[in-house]
Amino acid sequence: MNKPGYxxxxxxxxxxxxxYETFRELKxxxxxxxxxxxxxxxxxxxMGSYSCRPTPLTHxxxxxRHFGGAQIFIKREDLNHTGAHKANNVMGQxxxxxxxGKTRVIAETGAGQHGVACATMAAKFGFACTIYMGEEDVHRxxxxxxxxxxxxxxxxxxxxxxRTLKDAINxxxxxxxxxxxxxxxxxxxxxxxxxxxxxxxxFQSIIGLEARKQIIASHGTLPARVYAxxxxxxxxxxxxxxxxxxxxxxxIGVEAGGKGLGTGQHAARLASNDASPGVAQGYKTxxxxxxxxxxxxxxxxxxxLDYIGVSPLLTDLWxxxxxxxxxxxxxxxxxxxxxxxxxxxxxPALESRHAFVQAFKEAGELPSDQAIIINQSGRGDKDxxxxxxxxxxxxxxxxxxxxxxxxxxx
Amino acid sequence: xxxxxxxREARSKKEILLMTHLVLGYPSFAVNREVIRxxxxxxxxxIELQIPFSEPMADGPMIIKANQEAIANGTKVADCLxxxxxxxxxxxxxxxxxxxxxxxxxxxxKDFLNKAKEIGIRGFIIPDLPPEEGEEYLRLVKDLxxxxxxxxxPTSTEERMRTLADHGAGFIYCVARRGVTGSKTxxxxxxxxxLARCRKATDLPLAVGFGISxxxxxxxxxxxxxxxxxGTATIRLVEEKGSEAVGPFIAxxx
Ligand SMILES: Cc1ncc(COP(=O)(O)O)c(C=O)c1O
Numbered sequence: 001m002n003k004p005g006y007x008x009x010x011x012x013x014x015x016x017x018x019x020y021e022t023f024r025e026l027k028x029x030x031x032x033x034x035x036x037x038x039x040x041x042x043x044x045x046x047m048g049s050y051s052c053r054p055t056p057l058t059h060x061x062x063x064x065r066h067f068g069g070a071q072i073f074i075k076r077e078d079l080n081h082t083g084a085h086k087a088n089n090v091m092g093q094x095x096x097x098x099x100x101g102k103t104r105v106i107a108e109t110g111a112g113q114h115g116v117a118c119a120t121m122a123a124k125f126g127f128a129c130t131i132y133m134g135e136e137d138v139h140r141x142x143x144x145x146x147x148x149x150x151x152x153x154x155x156x157x158x159x160x161x162x163r164t165l166k167d168a169i170n171x172x173x174x175x176x177x178x179x180x181x182x183x184x185x186x187x188x189x190x191x192x193x194x195x196x197x198x199x200x201x202x203f204q205s206i207i208g209l210e211a212r213k214q215i216i217a218s219h220g221t222l223p224a225r226v227y228a229x230x231x232x233x234x235x236x237x238x239x240x241x242x243x244x245x246x247x248x249x250x251x252i253g254v255e256a257g258g259k260g261l262g263t264g265q266h267a268a269r270l271a272s273n274d275a276s277p278g279v280a281q282g283y284k285t286x287x288x289x290x291x292x293x294x295x296x297x298x299x300x301x302x303x304x305l306d307y308i309g310v311s312p313l314l315t316d317l318w319x320x321x322x323x324x325x326x327x328x329x330x331x332x333x334x335x336x337x338x339x340x341x342x343x344x345x346x347x348p349a350l351e352s353r354h355a356f357v358q359a360f361k362e363a364g365e366l367p368s369d370q371a372i373i374i375n376q377s378g379r380g381d382k383d384x385x386x387x388x389x390x391x392x393x394x395x396x397x398x399x400x401x402x403x404x405x406x407x408x409x410x
Numbered sequence: 411x412x413x414x415x416x417x418r419e420a421r422s423k424k425e426i427l428l429m430t431h432l433v434l435g436y437p438s439f440a441v442n443r444e445v446i447r448x449x450x451x452x453x454x455x456x457i458e459l460q461i462p463f464s465e466p467m468a469d470g471p472m473i474i475k476a477n478q479e480a481i482a483n484g485t486k487v488a489d490c491l492x493x494x495x496x497x498x499x500x501x502x503x504x505x506x507x508x509x510x511x512x513x514x515x516x517x518x519x520k521d522f523l524n525k526a527k528e529i530g531i532r533g534f535i536i537p538d539l540p541p542e543e544g545e546e547y548l549r550l551v552k553d554l555x556x557x558x559x560x561x562x563x564p565t566s567t568e569e570r571m572r573t574l575a576d577h578g579a580g581f582i583y584c585v586a587r588r589g590v591t592g593s594k595t596x597x598x599x600x601x602x603x604x605l606a607r608c609r610k611a612t613d614l615p616l617a618v619g620f621g622i623s624x625x626x627x628x629x630x631x632x633x634x635x636x637x638x639x640x641g642t643a644t645i646r647l648v649e650e651k652g653s654e655a656v657g658p659f660i661a662x663x664x
Contacts (some may be wrong), residue, residue: 018564018565281467293463
């Protein structure tokens with residue numbers, strides 16, 4: 001029998017004493033919600049009326065033809081309100097916050113998608129909201145910072161450590177240990193101390209529940225493979241949960257290969273040999289750390305994947321051989337974009353594109369009567385500055401230059 | 411003598427004991443050495459040596475910065491152990507390790523604890539290791555006759571405090587308020603009520619830390635707690651006025 005909050009040997013709740021009661025209350029409210037079928041119905045209804053659930057499963061016929069192998073299907077989490085799967089988790093936790101009677105929410109964000117989703121939920125439910133975001137990410141995901149602020153959230157740039165997602169998580173915890181009486185920490189992914197991994201996975205399971213029904217309806221059978229990018233692992237766990245019991249369905253998590261696995265500049269915890277077991281940010285998993293246990297700097301073009309740890313649920317599934325891991329490099333990710341835009345008119349987020357890269361590498365290996373699903377966790381609009389820069393787009397540069405001049409003269 | 415007994419004996423001679431804290435390798439081991447010398451010469455009773463960690467979740471800005479810079483300066487766990495061995499051999503007061511669990515976990519829990527015992531460390535403060543996750547740690551530390559210091563917080567219920575006290579030894583570290591290290595603590599009626607709850611829950615000596623920075627704070631605690639913990643205040647002092655300011659500061663605290 002496993003200890004509560006453990007998945008195999010991974011997970012746990014390594015929390016400071018000051019949060020013990022807060023976690024006790026959270027576990028209690030979560031257990032009650034889980035046991036109450038009307039809670040899940042309330043959640044599904046909310047996601048149907050406020051977000052775009054069920055999100056479609058798109059048959060990518062042009063890409064299928066291009067690769068000449070498996071039928072390619074795309075699960076469209078980008079069509080959620082606010083443009084990513086993060087909406088599922090925040091609305092679910094928002095309902096719990098209402099039940100707890102708290103009035104303020106805080107969150108970490110990397111790509112800014114979780115931050116925007118959280119700020120949106122706070123606006124809708126009338127909560128005060130503070131978002132912690134690594135300073136480096138504030139710069140690379142500037143459009144999302146703008147929207148968070150417009151939605152009424154306070155965005156705090158985090159200047160400690162490597163100034164990315166892990167540091168934002170530390171700062172959110174530091175806020176929480178001061179303000180837990182009024183405040184709930186809306187953890188954005190399936191990481192952190194128990195019950196977060198399990199609870200966030202529960203809310204995200206809505207992706208897999210839908211996808212399983214949809215693929216059977218449109219393709220007639222289960223898919224051969226399902227691909228998802230893995231930052232903390234919430235969109236991946238979301239879709240994988242629809243197929244965990246179907247052993248014939250291969251599940252593939254795609255991590256950030258950054259500048260290449262050999263360079264050390266990546267965020268591939270399970271696809272590389274660079275990670276080792278550790279305990280940080282409240283849980284036990286495979287971390288990218290040195291031999292002393294100090295966390296290393298990670299790198300990815302995608303802020304949402306640029307993280308030292310990975311969900312304990314995924315580490316367990318990896319260890320048991322149920323989920324295979326691969327990595328896509330920054331360069332491969334930029335190259336894949338053109339193809340999805342030109343062939344399907346679809347613009348995936350930089351994060352999601354990691355899953356596309358791996359699926360594109362493998363689609364041709366499979367016969368055309370088989371199907372694969374790519375989880376498109378989010379849309380690429382937020383990445384316009386990064387993408388335009390990478391394309392070295394002349395008319396965009398001209399536009400920015402002119403805007404700069406316009407503001408400079410005011 | 412066990413740590414708790416030693417503290418009780420020292421308390422029979424002084425109204426309140428002082429425990430100070432520093433981050434190893436920040437700004438350097440040479441400065442650490444000088445600061446510790448001044449602390450001991452001016453009557454500090456226990457010293458908490460923090461082994462730096464890249465993710466110091468329970469710490470405030472000053473100690474975060476100290477952790478980060480110590481690591482950036484190349485401070486390794488092995489250096490911290492060697493330095494702690496030197497201090498424990500040279501000074502006749504108890505030294506404790508404070509750090510986050512990953513440092514022990516990655517070194518190898520058993521090896522780390524054995525090494526600490528061998529070099530004369532008396533106990534451990536690990537803020538991210540609650541007893542529920544620390545079963546093996548608690549067992550090993552007790553087998554070595556060292557003290558796994560447990561932490562009380564203002565949010566802890568009386569029942570929880572009793573559970574923690576059952577697992578603890580040496581003394582109980584009572585966190586004076588919510589939040590992280592570094593900022594000011596208000597010693598109001600609710601603080602007194604909290605300390606009274608702590609006192610009721612355990613016979614172990616009580617240390618109070620977080621935001622204790624001057625003589626007035628130490629005076630407020632006298633008669634209510636057994637140890638006053640000075641953390642961020644000395645780190646800030648060394649930063650602003652250099653290590654020679656530490657002696658007079660400590661001497662002026664009681
Ligand atoms: C669009 C998108 N996909 C994926 C991720 C990675 O998170 P996770 O692995 O939890 O799905 C993020 C995180 O910010 C994101 O914004």
